[in-house]
Amino acid sequence: xxxxxxxxxxxxxxxxxxxxxxxxxxxxxxxxxxxxxxxxxxxxxxxxxxxxxxxxxxxxxxxxxxxxxxxxxxxxxxxxxxxxxxxxxxxxxxxxxxxxxxxxxxxxxxxxxxxxxxxxxxxxxxxxxxxxxxxxxxxxxxxxxxxxxxxxxxxxxxxxxxxxxxxxxxxxxxxxxxxxxxxxxxxxxxxxxxxxxxxxxxxxxxxxxxxxxxxxxxxxxxxxxxxxxxxxxxxxxxxxxxxxxxxxxxxxxxxxxxxxxxxxxxxxxxxxxxxxxxxxxxxxxxxxxxxxxxxxxxxxxxxxxx
Amino acid sequence: xxxxxxxxxxxxxxxxxxxxxxxxxxxxxxxxxxxxxxxxxxxxxxxxxxxxxxxxxxxxxxxxxxxxxxxxxxxxxxxxxxxxxxxxxxxxxxxxxxxxxxxxxxxxxxxxxxxxxxxxxxxxxxxxxxxxxxxxxxxxxxxxxxxxxxxxxxxxxxxxxxxxxxxxxxxxxxxxxxxxxxxxxxxxxxxxxxxxxxxxxxxxxxxxxxxxxxxxxxxxxxxxxxxxxxxxxxxxxxxxxxxxxxxxxxxxxxxxxxxxxxxxxxxxxxxxxxxxxxxxxxxxxxxxxxxxxxxxxxxxxxxxxxxxxxxxxxxxxxxxxxxxxxxxxxxxxxxxxxxxxxxxxxxxxxxxxxxxxxxxxxxxxxxxxxxxxxxx
Numbered sequence: 001x002x003x004x005x006x007x008x009x010x011x012x013x014x015x016x017x018x019x020x021x022x023x024x025x026x027x028x029x030x031x032x033x034x035x036x037x038x039x040x041x042x043x044x045x046x047x048x049x050x051x052x053x054x055x056x057x058x059x060x061x062x063x064x065x066x067x068x069x070x071x072x073x074x075x076x077x078x079x080x081x082x083x084x085x086x087x088x089x090x091x092x093x094x095x096x097x098x099x100x101x102x103x104x105x106x107x108x109x110x111x112x113x114x115x116x117x118x119x120x121x122x123x124x125x126x127x128x129x130x131x132x133x134x135x136x137x138x139x140x141x142x143x144x145x146x147x148x149x150x151x152x153x154x155x156x157x158x159x160x161x162x163x164x165x166x167x168x169x170x171x172x173x174x175x176x177x178x179x180x181x182x183x184x185x186x187x188x189x190x191x192x193x194x195x196x197x198x199x200x201x202x203x204x205x206x207x208x209x210x211x212x213x214x215x216x217x218x219x220x221x222x223x224x225x226x227x228x229x230x231x232x233x234x235x236x237x238x239x240x241x242x243x244x245x246x247x248x249x250x251x252x253x254x255x256x257x258x259x260x261x262x263x264x265x266x267x268x269x270x271x272x273x274x275x276x277x278x279x280x281x282x283x284x285x286x287x288x289x290x291x292x293x294x295x296x297x298x299x300x301x302x303x304x305x306x
Numbered sequence: 307x308x309x310x311x312x313x314x315x316x317x318x319x320x321x322x323x324x325x326x327x328x329x330x331x332x333x334x335x336x337x338x339x340x341x342x343x344x345x346x347x348x349x350x351x352x353x354x355x356x357x358x359x360x361x362x363x364x365x366x367x368x369x370x371x372x373x374x375x376x377x378x379x380x381x382x383x384x385x386x387x388x389x390x391x392x393x394x395x396x397x398x399x400x401x402x403x404x405x406x407x408x409x410x411x412x413x414x415x416x417x418x419x420x421x422x423x424x425x426x427x428x429x430x431x432x433x434x435x436x437x438x439x440x441x442x443x444x445x446x447x448x449x450x451x452x453x454x455x456x457x458x459x460x461x462x463x464x465x466x467x468x469x470x471x472x473x474x475x476x477x478x479x480x481x482x483x484x485x486x487x488x489x490x491x492x493x494x495x496x497x498x499x500x501x502x503x504x505x506x507x508x509x510x511x512x513x514x515x516x517x518x519x520x521x522x523x524x525x526x527x528x529x530x531x532x533x534x535x536x537x538x539x540x541x542x543x544x545x546x547x548x549x550x551x552x553x554x555x556x557x558x559x560x561x562x563x564x565x566x567x568x569x570x571x572x573x574x575x576x577x578x579x580x581x582x583x584x585x586x587x588x589x590x591x592x593x594x595x596x597x598x599x600x601x602x603x604x605x606x607x608x609x610x611x612x613x614x615x616x617x618x619x620x621x622x623x624x625x626x627x628x629x630x631x632x633x634x635x636x637x638x639x640x641x642x643x644x645x646x647x648x649x650x651x652x653x654x655x656x657x658x659x660x661x662x663x664x665x666x667x668x669x670x671x672x673x674x675x676x677x678x679x680x681x682x
Contacts, residue, residue: 199361200394202381203465204408204455214407220396297396300441 017181050245050273058271069274079258082127086236086254089167093174097182098224105187106216126180133176133243137164141172169245174235177201182231190216190225193302219302225294229287236283255279310372310462312336313495319366320353320517325351328519329366335463335497342498342510343602344542350519351499355465358497359388371462382411387456389466393448397442401427401451402436408459424459429488446477453485457492457496464489466498470505483507502544507531515539517672535580537590537668543593546643550670553587561667563591565617573637575615577665588670597664598644600633601657616659617642621650640646 017023054068064071108119125133141147141163148160163169193216201211239256246252253287255275263272312334319329328350335341343351356362358369359444369377376384387408396404399450405426409419427436430450440448449469469485470478486509487497495604505528506513515522515530515538523539524532534540537548551563553622556576586599601616620644623634631649635658636644642658650656 051373192514194392194394196390196392196394199359199381200388200390200396200455202361203359203384203386203388204459205382205385205411206407210411215396250381298439300439301397 047273047277050270051277054270056166057077058268063080068295069271072271073274073278081228081274082253082255082258083249083278086238086256086279087244087282088237089170089252089254090235093171093178093235094182094228096175097178097231097235098228100179100221101183101186102224102225105183105190105214109190110185122183123180125176126184128177130177130238130240131244133173133262134241137169137172137176137241137245141169156264163244166247167251173241173245174238177241178234181234182227185227186220186223187232189220189227192223193219217296221297222299223295225290227289232286232290233283235295236286237279255282258299310337311496312372313463314370314373315354315358316370317367318354318364319371320350320357320362321365331521333368333514333521335495337462337495338493340486340496340498340509340511341514342506342512342623343516344500344501344503345507345516345522346501346556348518349516351501351516353466353519354466354516355497355499357680358463358631359382359386359465363565385459385461387461387464389449389452389456389464389469391468391471393452393472395438395448395451397440397456399441400437401443404440404451405455405458408455412459413616414675416674422458426454429457430454430484440586445473446481449473449481450484453488457488457494460492462495464494464496466496469504470496470500471627478505485509503544503596507543515542518654522672533580534592534666536672537666537670538672540592540666540668542550544594545666546595547591547593547598549591549593549640549642551667553583553585553589553592553667555585556583560662561589562615563589563667565591568602573615573617575617575660576662577667578663580666580668582665583669590668590670591670592666593660595632595643595665596645597660598642598658599660600635600644600646600650601659602650602654609613616657618655618657621652621656623652623657624649 012018015024051069052066054066054072058070059065061073062068062075103225104122109113128136139145141161142165143160143162145164147163148157151157152160163172197215197219198211201215206214237256238254239260242248242252242254242257244256248257256279259272259275260278262268262275314335315331317335318331320327322674331350331354333341343354345351347587353362357364357377360377360379364377367377368375396407399407400422406419406423409422411672413540424433424436426643427433430453431456432447434626435447436445440451443451449472452469466485470481473481482505485496485498488494489509497504499606500507507530510527512526513530514523514524517538523535530539531543534543534545535577538543541548551565554562554564556579559579560576561583562574562576565573565575575591584587619635621633622636622641623632624633625634626649627645630645630647631646633650633656635644635656637658644658
């Protein structure tokens with residue numbers, strides 16, 4: 001800027017501001033900012049504030065002064081173990097949803113009879129709420145559910161399989177709600193890859209596995225990472241199904257349940273906020289790690305319409 | 307892989323949902339030939355290329371390489387190189403790695419891959435860009451990478467699908483020369499698809515003009531340029547004036563036709579008949595713009611004085627083209643195109659005449675034309 005100092009800009013102030021991106025269009029940000037501050041920034045800050053106002057009982061039990069809640073979170077195995085329990089559900093569920101979506105989305109790129117029907121069936125569960133899914137799972141896969149009854153009837157099993165009210169039940173629920181989401185995302189990433197790239201690889205002598213491994217996968221990888229992050233966050237905050245089709249005080253004692261317990265049963269808002277905050281922290285660590293890995297990948301154009 | 311004697315297409319056809327995109331394509335290509343498939347979009351030329359590459363299965367006919375059927379082989383086992391219209395470079399791989407891809411698929415030793423890649427990249431003059439990603443290159447450079455990637459495998463056949471259509475006019479000329487140079491210096495056999503007659507004429511040893519999935523004419527550039535067998539081919543070969551007319555009389559190879567659409571009903575032209583014509587037949591008359599002589603005033607006026615007859619009209623457009631002017635002459639409902647060294651006055655009245663042997667008269671029906679194969 002100093003170089004042009006001798007020659008004073010003749011453009012009006014408005015023009016010069018616009019040049020730096022300052023113009024009346026910025027006012028369009030105001031409603032969004034108001035909503036963000038009112039519904040997110042303020043409550044979030046308030047929540048953080050709460051975490052450093054532990055109850056007297058907490059301070060007495062765990063020490064640590066205003067950080068008693070954090071001390072409690074890391075020292076109380078009943079609370080802290082929920083991190084691992086949630087991870088044990090969310091990581092495999094997200095991984096499965098992403099990995100299972102890839103072949104399905106690959107196949108559904110081609111045109112064939114019944115493709116629309118199949119796609120609709122795969123995506124339909126996204127419209128079901130988690131509560132409805134849980135209800136369905138209980139009726140279908142419960143001890144008295146008709147899956148078990150049918151299997152008993154045809155003599156395949158001697159006693160009912162324990163498919164709900166445990167780890168498996170929650171996993172089923174996470175897959176049912178998470179898979180359509182992952183599938184839709186990955187389908188759109190795939191459609192962004194120019195089909196002529198694969199044709200070119202074909203004419204260069206690459207078989208299907210080499211085409212997938214060398215061309216499609218590297219171009220899809222950033223999309224897979226993004227999809228993983230989103231499905232992981234979705235699965236990590238599991239609450240209704242952990243309670244309804246899980247084992248709420250046992251192997252599916254997830255973090256959101258612990259936060260709810262502190263809030264609803266113990267009336268300890270401060271501890272509930274602490275658990276919620278730590279939940280966010282764990283998610284953030286995973287998201288940052290995955291996105292960090294993603295930044296190492298090729299992220300340019302993929303030639304297609306996407 | 308490697309050399310072959312001849313590639314033979316026998317009755318090759320492809321149907322899409324009940325519509326023939328390509329039918330009855332018979333063509334024999336000898337090693338070292340440069341064959342261009344020419345036609346407008348939707349004429350089946352790209353379909354033919356994709357069938358050859360194996361990217362589209364045939365619905366009819368067979369493809370033989372030295373008598374061995376190859377149309378049943380998957381594309382990855384045909385060993386043909388293909389250059390795509392969109393280049394189809396792998397965006398996540400550097401220029402080097404794009405070029406090396408095919409060699410790696412063949413499982414060649416690393417040292418050989420490296421030296422052949424380096425050779426191919428220097429062949430297309432991209433040595434300094436070897437480490438760049440395709441996205442960092444210009445359109446012409448990307449196109450050269452695509453060509454290097456195809457020819458590094460020393461394929462028996464190189465298929466090119468409108469490779470220059472995404473380049474600007476000047477670059478297109480340069481790349482055209484480049485492609486011809488590579489074809490000759492590497493002794494390639496090339497099949498080249500284009501809708502640009504100039505490109506086809508300048509590059510190919512032999513042209514195949516296609517329409518609605520069928521071959522219209524096969525021949526050397528010279529044969530097609532000088533003696534098209536239908537007005538459709540003539541249209542592609544620069545006969546910009548194609549006029550509907552009716553035969554008045556015939557004598558020997560010469561026909562007199564009446565142009566209905568022109569001013570002063572009953573303008574007659576004499577031309578050379580292509581195919582059998584009789585009085586009363588509906589025909590199309592084809593004349594190149596550069597074969598028209600534009601004269602002003604009444605010196606050559608009265609129609610009957612010059613050999614082929616002359617067409618009166620009014621100058622409506624004059625374009626400057628350097629050494630000459632392109633002139634649009636409105637006559638009745640039709641606009642005729644002519645070329646002249648001196649620019650006539652816009653709005654002035656002129657006469658257009660053309661030598662008899664430069665006026666070609668074709669039957670109107672295109673289906674009557676039997677495609678003829680001319681040996682190269």
